[in-house]
Amino acid sequence: MWLAEGGGSSIWGMILPFVLMFAIFYFLLIRPQQRKSRERGSMLSALKKGDKVTTIGGLHGTIDTITDDTIVLKVNDVSKLTFDRSAINNVTARSTEVKSESES
Missing domain, CATH: 2.30.30 (SH3 type barrels.)
Incomplete structure (x- = not known):
C-alpha cells in the first residue's frame, strides 16, 4: 500500500530534473546561439x-x-x-x- 501511494510523486521526481536541465541548456546555450546567428545574418545582409x-x-x-x-x-x-x-x-x-x- 505504501508503494501505491508514493508511485505518483516519484514520476515527477524523475521528470523534473530533465525538464530543469533542458531549461538550463535552452537559456545558456541555445538562445544565445540563436541571437548570435541573427546578428551575423543582419551583418551579412548589410554589407x-x-x-x-x-x-x-x-x-x-x-x-x-x-x-x-x-x-x-x-x-x-x-x-x-x-x-x-x-x-x-x-x-x-x-x-x-x-x-x-x-x-x-
Missing part, C-alpha cells in the same frame, strides 16, 4: 561596396563587388579575390560614402 572586412581565414580587404552569394574583395591595388558571402567574419570599417547634393 555594401567599400566596407572593410575580415574573412574567416584572416584576410583583410575592401568589398569591390557584391552579388547574392559572392563578394569580391580588393586586397591591394592589383589583387581581387572572390569569396562566398558566408566567408566574411566581421566588418572592420563601414564605407563612408557621402552623397553630395548638387547646389543650384
